[in-house]
Amino acid sequence: MRTDPALAMVRYFWEPTVLALCLLIITALVVSTGSTVLTFTVTNALIQAVLVIGLYIFIGNSGILAFGHMTYAMIGAYAAAWLTLDPFKKSFALSLPSVLADNAFPSFPSAIAAALLAGIAAFITGVPLARLTGISASIATFAVLVIFNTLYSNWDSWTFGASTLVGIPIYVTAWVALAWATVALVAATIHQKSRFGLALRAARENEIAAKVSGINVPQQRLIAFTVSGLFMGVGGVLQAHFLGSIAVSGFWISSTFIALAMLIIGGQRSLSGAVVGTIVVSALLEFLRQLEVGMQVGGTTIQMRQGLRELGIALLMLVILIIRNAGITGGREIPWPFRRLHRLCAAATAPPVPDTAGDPAMTLEARNISVRFGGLPAISGVSFAMRRDEVFGLIGPNGAGKTTMVNVLTGFEKPTEGAVILGGVDVTGREPHVLGRMGLARTFQAVRLFRDMTVIENLEVAAVGAGLTRHAARQRAQSILEWMRFEEKAYARAETLPYGDERRVGIARALATAPRFAFLDEPAAGMSDAECDELMALIARIPASFGCGVLLIEHNMRVIMGACHRIHVIDSGRTIVEDTPQKIQNNPEVIRAYLGSKSVKAHA
Amino acid sequence: MQNVIQNVVDALSLGSLFALTALGIGLIFGIMRLINFAHGDLITIGAYALIVPSSAVDATMYIGDWPAPAIIVAISAIVIVFAVICERLAFRPLRNANPSVLLIASFALSFFLQNAIIMIYGGRPKGVNLWPELGNAIFVGRVRLQLLQLVIIGMTMLLLALLALFLRRTHIGRQMRAASEDFMMARFLGVRANRVIAVAFAISGFLAAVVAMLYVVQSGNLTRNMGVPLVLAAFVATVIGGMGSLVGAVLGGFIVGAASVFFQVILPPEMRLNRDACVFALILVILLLRPSGLIKLKAVEERV
Numbered sequence: 001m002r003t004d005p006a007l008a009m010v011r012y013f014w015e016p017t018v019l020a021l022c023l024l025i026i027t028a029l030v031v032s033t034g035s036t037v038l039t040f041t042v043t044n045a046l047i048q049a050v051l052v053i054g055l056y057i058f059i060g061n062s063g064i065l066a067f068g069h070m071t072y073a074m075i076g077a078y079a080a081a082w083l084t085l086d087p088f089k090k091s092f093a094l095s096l097p098s099v100l101a102d103n104a105f106p107s108f109p110s111a112i113a114a115a116l117l118a119g120i121a122a123f124i125t126g127v128p129l130a131r132l133t134g135i136s137a138s139i140a141t142f143a144v145l146v147i148f149n150t151l152y153s154n155w156d157s158w159t160f161g162a163s164t165l166v167g168i169p170i171y172v173t174a175w176v177a178l179a180w181a182t183v184a185l186v187a188a189t190i191h192q193k194s195r196f197g198l199a200l201r202a203a204r205e206n207e208i209a210a211k212v213s214g215i216n217v218p219q220q221r222l223i224a225f226t227v228s229g230l231f232m233g234v235g236g237v238l239q240a241h242f243l244g245s246i247a248v249s250g251f252w253i254s255s256t257f258i259a260l261a262m263l264i265i266g267g268q269r270s271l272s273g274a275v276v277g278t279i280v281v282s283a284l285l286e287f288l289r290q291l292e293v294g295m296q297v298g299g300t301t302i303q304m305r306q307g308l309r310e311l312g313i314a315l316l317m318l319v320i321l322i323i324r325n326a327g328i329t330g331g332r333e334i335p336w337p338f339r340r341l342h343r344l345c346a347a348a349t350a351p352p353v354p355d356t357a358g359d360p361a362m363t364l365e366a367r368n369i370s371v372r373f374g375g376l377p378a379i380s381g382v383s384f385a386m387r388r389d390e391v392f393g394l395i396g397p398n399g400a401g402k403t404t405m406v407n408v409l410t411g412f413e414k415p416t417e418g419a420v421i422l423g424g425v426d427v428t429g430r431e432p433h434v435l436g437r438m439g440l441a442r443t444f445q446a447v448r449l450f451r452d453m454t455v456i457e458n459l460e461v462a463a464v465g466a467g468l469t470r471h472a473a474r475q476r477a478q479s480i481l482e483w484m485r486f487e488e489k490a491y492a493r494a495e496t497l498p499y500g501d502e503r504r505v506g507i508a509r510a511l512a513t514a515p516r517f518a519f520l521d522e523p524a525a526g527m528s529d530a531e532c533d534e535l536m537a538l539i540a541r542i543p544a545s546f547g548c549g550v551l552l553i554e555h556n557m558r559v560i561m562g563a564c565h566r567i568h569v570i571d572s573g574r575t576i577v578e579d580t581p582q583k584i585q586n587n588p589e590v591i592r593a594y595l596g597s598k599s600v601k602a603h604a
Numbered sequence: 605m606q607n608v609i610q611n612v613v614d615a616l617s618l619g620s621l622f623a624l625t626a627l628g629i630g631l632i633f634g635i636m637r638l639i640n641f642a643h644g645d646l647i648t649i650g651a652y653a654l655i656v657p658s659s660a661v662d663a664t665m666y667i668g669d670w671p672a673p674a675i676i677v678a679i680s681a682i683v684i685v686f687a688v689i690c691e692r693l694a695f696r697p698l699r700n701a702n703p704s705v706l707l708i709a710s711f712a713l714s715f716f717l718q719n720a721i722i723m724i725y726g727g728r729p730k731g732v733n734l735w736p737e738l739g740n741a742i743f744v745g746r747v748r749l750q751l752l753q754l755v756i757i758g759m760t761m762l763l764l765a766l767l768a769l770f771l772r773r774t775h776i777g778r779q780m781r782a783a784s785e786d787f788m789m790a791r792f793l794g795v796r797a798n799r800v801i802a803v804a805f806a807i808s809g810f811l812a813a814v815v816a817m818l819y820v821v822q823s824g825n826l827t828r829n830m831g832v833p834l835v836l837a838a839f840v841a842t843v844i845g846g847m848g849s850l851v852g853a854v855l856g857g858f859i860v861g862a863a864s865v866f867f868q869v870i871l872p873p874e875m876r877l878n879r880d881a882c883v884f885a886l887i888l889v890i891l892l893l894r895p896s897g898l899i900k901l902k903a904v905e906e907r908v
Binding site: 063129132135139140143150151153154254257260307308310311314315317322 | 637639694697698701703704705707708709711712713715716718719720722723727829832836839840842843847877878879880881884885887888889891892895896897
């Protein structure tokens with residue numbers, strides 16, 4: 001298959017190109033009418049677009065609602081004022097250090113510097129925020145908003161306190177705002193399609209599975225948060241140089257609400273949603289504003305009461321949330337219309353299945369592991385060692401401690417006693433994503449696919465998490481799908497797959513990290529006999545194809561007996577026996593654990 | 605000595621308002637994973653309900669002129685009705701949405717209510733004088749304390765005790781506790797979702813009404829966003845207390861109250877305006893040390 005680099009480029013920048021063209025057409029049409037009021041509205045909307053795209057970079061990719069982003073717009077706006085305000089005007093309101101007080105810097109470098117300051121502020125505040133998940137993270141962003149709003153409204157010498165700072169040079173026209181909106185679109189696209197964006201969206205879909213795939217989730221959030229804050233800063237700078245005046249109160253809850261409303265109404269999960277939401281809400285706001293001022297309809301003037309705009313937006317947002325909570329675009333991007341060209345843009349032919357680096361004789365050892373929950377022992381002194389060239393079964397009745405053991409081996413549970421030794425190194429208690437990068441992969445009983453991503457993206461996340469570039473990740477993902485004969489479903493979204501396929505993708509994803517050891521937690525659950533046989537053959541091929549040892553937890557004895565070289569049996573957290581499948585089948589202890597003591601006599 | 609006691613009382617009374625607000629939010633979060641930003645506006649509605657609806661600059665007392673028991677009953681009833689209506693119209697259609705969608709919906713609802721208040725009452729702050737006799741000072745030994753603060757603390761203790769009894773001893777209270785452990789399972793076992801949620805909103809509305817009355821007496825002011833600082837403090841209180849834990853929410857409320865008074869006392873006068881910045885920064889530090897809050901609940905944690 002041939003790849004055309006020019007075409008691939010067009011495909012890559014397809015969404016921002018279309019979106020920027022839409023904005024360009026709207027801007028050109030409005031500016032050509034010559035109406036000052038409408039031009040003002042469009043310029044304002046384009047600045048809003050920069051802010052909303054800034055919000056999207058974090059919220060859309062991380063799935064975490066953030067209420068504190070106006071902070072960074074404020075920081076950018078005030079920094080722009082410090083740099084560009086005429087020294088004579090500064091002397092009235094502010095008392096700045098002499099470098100700032102005596103100079104007015106050129107606008108473009110000042111804009112960059114101001115945006116960078118906002119980015120730095122986002123980075124610093126993002127460090128604690130990035131460690132939080134879900135609702136706690138959202139609420140903590142409120143704390144950031146309160147902190148900076150309070151500080152800026154009382155920092156009289158630098159911000160003129162809560163008063164409005166006026167006289168900022170005005171240079172932002174519709175065209176300047178459009179140019180910045182385009183820059184924001186391109187930056188958001190590059191982030192979204194980079195390994196960082198991919199990894200962050202995976203964490204949004206399933207944080208635990210992302211960690212196992214080697215992704216450092218807080219780090220990915222922090223990257224997006226910083227870029228996002230940078231563009232909020234740009235938005236703030238543009239606002240300052242558009243209106244010529246700024247006040248701390250302009251960066252509080254109302255403006256936060258408007259920006260969030262635009263993103264949510266458009267669809268928070270896509271860049272297209274950010275732009276569509278900005279356009280729709282801006283148009284509606286303008287319409288309602290004209291109603292407030294008084295509108296001529298066929299000779300009669302309709303005039304509505306003050307406050308109608310905000311009421312209208314709030315109502316629209318509630319209605320959209322209720323009838324379509326993924327927003328107008330449903331969180332989808334503008335589709336690529338040239339299906340036939342699709343494959344040409346995809347990566348070239350995949351290389352054969354990857355080798356796994358490292359010492360082939362490496363072992364993984366569980367050394368005398370004990371886990372107690374409260375006072376209750378879940379595992380007591382279990383030890384085993386496995387190699388990279390075998391399938392090692394871990395079986396036992398329900399509640400025997402099998403999944404707990406895998407949780408210990410993959411860093412989700414710290415053992416009360418004992419150690420996990422990987423290739424001679426003690427890795428006990430390391431974070432899941434660190435162990436993921438060291439070559440330990442797993443599947444889950446609950447599967448935990450990244451549901452809103454395609455099958456191939458699911459695998460790419462794991463490959464990227466293991467340190468590959470986007471391109472290499474795609475190649476590895478393709479080669480694994482081909483190895484599993486699953487390539488025809490590569491572009492299906494994971495949430496559309498039937499149950500058996502989900503489990504196969506789970507295994508493929510684990511293999512995409514190029515692991516040294518893979519732990520498969522009940523992969524055959526819910527599969528038919530025919531599917532089990534297929535799965536058994538697949539699992540048996542893993543050690544030779546990937547140089548990856550498999551630890552298999554399974555209740556289905558056909559699969560266990562057919563795939564495993566050695567089997568370790570535990571019951572109530574203790575080792576019963578470890579042996580070959582043939583010997584295990586006839587071991588009276590094992591039969592007792594599974595079937596009770598009476599059946600042992602019957603058997604004998 | 606006078607100062608120390610005064611500070612403790614300040615911290616307790618401020619913490620009480622935060623704790624009651626946090627409890628109103630936590631009660632609903634536990635059951636339906638909704639962080640209700642609009643809870644602050646229920647407080648605002650409770651306060652504005654005291655006066656005649658008009659956009660005039662000066663407020664004219666209406667319900668606020670009634671005898672105290674009548675005021676309490678009327679304001680509580682109004683806020684409870686509002687709370688239940690909000691649930692019915694805005695949140696029930698979103699019952700199965702994820703927590704982020706619910707949070708943003710409550711943000712939209714809050715924005716709606718605030719602007720509705722502007723349309724009806726105008727945007728300017730209004731002074732009101734409710735129960736001025738509560739502003740009197742009383743002496744406990746040789747220590748001079750404000751009666752209102754003691755009333756706030758007393759009311760809070762009483763309400764906490766009543767709520768604890770309600771949740772433990774009554775049938776519907778037990779159903780609410782079951783629902784906040786595992787809503788789906790509780791429904792399978794016959795707990796009626798609509799009833800439990802409606803009762804949670806009603807209690808939450810009642811708590812908002814109590815906070816509204818106490819807060820108006822204290823501040824003497826009505827503003828359209830008077831509930832916002834309370835709700836922001838209560839938000840962080842529920843987070844540092846541990847999402848989903850009612851005890852955590854109350855504890856968090858008192859911690860935020862204590863931190864506010866602490867910074868008020870130790871900051872030099874020229875820095876005092878930045879008190880809230882310090883309080884919220886402290887909260888970020890606490891979250892950094894304990895990301896899941898002080899009281900960690902199994903029900904909220906995800907099992908691997």
